[in-house]
Amino acid sequence: MGNPAGEDLEEKTVVFGITGGIAAYKAPMIVRGLKRLSLDVHVVTTDSAGYFVTPLVLQTLSGRPVLTEMFSEVPGSSYEIDHIALADQADLFLVAPATADFLAKLAHGIADDLLSCSILATKAPVLVCPSMNVNMLSNPATRDNIETLKRRGFHVLEPASGELACGWEGAGRLPEPDRIVSEVKMLLSRHDLSGINILITSGPTCEDIDPVRYITNRSTGKMGGAIVEAACLRGARVTVISGPVGIDYAPWATLIDARSAGEMLDAVRENLAGCDVLIMAAAVADYTPQMYSQNKIKKGEKMTHLELDSTPDILSTIRPLKESRIFVGFAAETDNLKTYAQDKMIRKGLDMIVANRVGEKGSGFASETNSGVVLSQEGVLYDFEHMAKETLAHKILDLVKDKL
């Protein structure tokens, strides 16, 4: 299985290099995030990083001494040469923030401190997170260095834009610690779905009555979001078509917004050709108002009833285009879970259906966990009870993988 709570990252070692930029103040939060994934974290700082963040906080959070000197000892391997020991132990090097000066060093193979020397000696992947003043970042020297590093296989997480500590506005901000930790998680995950294109629908649809009111349902997009993240971590190329939700999808997925059932159908049709797997996790509204009022309907207009039309059933509509693709549906049911779900699977021509209980605590809409059953044409594949949506997402992908 993938890594629901970082479980296959437990044995992995990250060497976290911090260089001397103001954004180094975010480094302790990054260490905390990495530790939450159960990673073994070795912090290496350059001399100038010490002006921005103290070793005490870093060593307390990482549970290991902070290394700076070329000739200090790596714990447990004191007979080894430090930079080589670090280079060999690492499953990944992370440098955040990476200053313009440090990027220049890496791009030119300069190895005059413990961090640059270890990176030169490692075979592990390296993720660098540049952060600096906007003009330093756009300087052709820096751009060339970043391009050189990318060409050589370094992973570069481009800086975010916004207000910079130096007073300028623009690109150069270190991405938030959570974003950096996610990138580490992605790079260390087993990419067992690489080369697979997955189209996922998620969230509710909203059927507008007038510019103020609409019909919708209780879906929050949590289950769809968990599948999107799990699929991205496992190396799949993911497109998510989402109704209006308050969650953020994994940053590696391509996001397409679709408000209504009609818009979602159009988006699914447009994106189906390139996909190997379609996972319809969206709770598509079944009815839409017959008429949309351009103006707000006033109370005095005494709207006593609403004429509704059925929305198009997306799965049934695209069924003729299925070919060899794997189609996975969801069924949200309050009762007769298996019977209703099985009927839907057959009626909609699905390979698999995830039936989950709604209307009870700990399952369904807005909940962190789900209970239910996964069915395929062959029968029950998997029963789950109050399972974290993140874990269930990986399980669903395991079952999909078996069918590929």
Ligand code: CTP
């Ligand atoms: N679905 C769809 N188009 C719709 C409604 C639902 O493609 N207009 C998909 C959902 O994304 C889900 C599956 O069909 O994968 C079952 O959705 P569900 O709402 O449980 O079933 P319905 O077909 O709407 O039937 P009912 O509301 O009667 O249970």
